[in-house]
């Protein structure tokens with residue numbers, strides 16, 4: 001979609017389209033089939049400045065804002081949602097948390113490596129028994145001199161295995177106490193820190209998703225982000241930004257599904273005319289186009305507000321909720337417009353359909369977005 005791209009957005013969009021055509025499109029179905037996480041693609045995205053989009057230039061990043069960030073993710077996701085998802089997790093979760101809460105020394109130490117993609121970053125909040133209810137996490141960190149000792153496990157962590165560094169939230173206080181959790185930066189290798197099982201997923205298959213395991217894992221006190229006890233509050237702020245990235249991901253997948261369906265509807269003939277000339281199909285395309293535009297408006301509004309330093313708690317949740325539900329609907333209608341061919345791997349519709357569903361789940365489900373929005377409107 002093109003909501004009047006500014007010069008930087010135009011440049012990013014052209015760069016991503018060009019890169020996607022040369023580097024992603026030729027192999028993306030192979031990665032999807034084999035669940036390969038193509039690390040080399042992210043190294044190249046680093047060279048293009050897309051692994052440190054929001055990182056100021058003084059720390060080796062591109063120094064762009066959320067508006068440009070949304071454009072980069074949406075354009076990537078239009079090609080392959082998996083690459084968009086991993087790029088988003090690296091940028092706004094791991095890197096974003098260090099950028100948001102790190103000291104000057106910590107930023108100088110880690111951000112240049114992350115922004116260049118010399119290192120890939122992961123972010124661990126979710127646990128096997130606590131997803132939406134992350135505040136009830138069980139992974140514990142206990143102080144031992146100038147170190148903390150972590151025990152427990154995280155799951156569903158994007159590139160948990162292939163990453164070189166992770167921001168991990170662990171319990172340092174009582175269960176259920178929102179001030180009882182702390183954010184730790186853990187470099188690899190660190191003894192007692194390993195990746196566990198890799199998930200075999202419905203979609204987003206080139207984006208690696210694994211467990212993280214902590215067995216008496218010793219982390220220096222100096223690797224804490226902010227203060228002890230701030231980890232949960234920090235994470236909720238990180239997610240306010242992260243949700244804009246999932247809205248962007250949704251937008252890109254929806255737009256890709258729509259454009260593929262639109263083109264096919266003009267080519268496919270039934271009853272001696274293109275199927276686009278049947279009102280039943282044309283109205284589907286009208287709904288898709290309208291909803292995608294509306295999702296774009298919500299997403300870019302949240303991005304612009306974030307760039308102005310405003311509180312986006314409600315607006316990012318609204319953008320994420322609406323764009324992700326639109327994404328699933330558009331991908332579903334995309335398959336329908338392709339008919340039987342939409343159900344095969346010969347056309348892109350089935351992949352958009354599989355990838356789309358993650359958007360209503362990751363970084364807070366649609367139900368959790370409604371919780372956030374309703375709390376804001378009832379305040």
Ligand SMILES: Cc1cc2nc3c(=O)[nH]c(=O)nc-3n(C[C@H](O)[C@H](O)[C@H](O)COP(=O)(O)OP(=O)(O)OC[C@H]3O[C@@H](n4cnc5c(N)ncnc54)[C@H](O)[C@@H]3O)c2cc1C
Nearest residue numbers: 123124125126131132156157158209361362363364365367
């Ligand atoms: C591909 C993928 C990548 C991911 N990457 C990361 C990552 O990098 N880092 C990370 O920390 N996490 C990651 N996640 C985890 C993701 O954020 C969680 O899956 C998500 O927050 C939902 O948690 P859950 O899966 O435990 O579901 P649950 O919390 O068990 O929810 C199950 C159902 O109950 C509903 N529900 C729960 N509570 C309520 C409520 N109060 N009111 C109404 N309904 C409710 C939910 O909406 C959902 O429909 C990833 C997940 C996936 C699938």
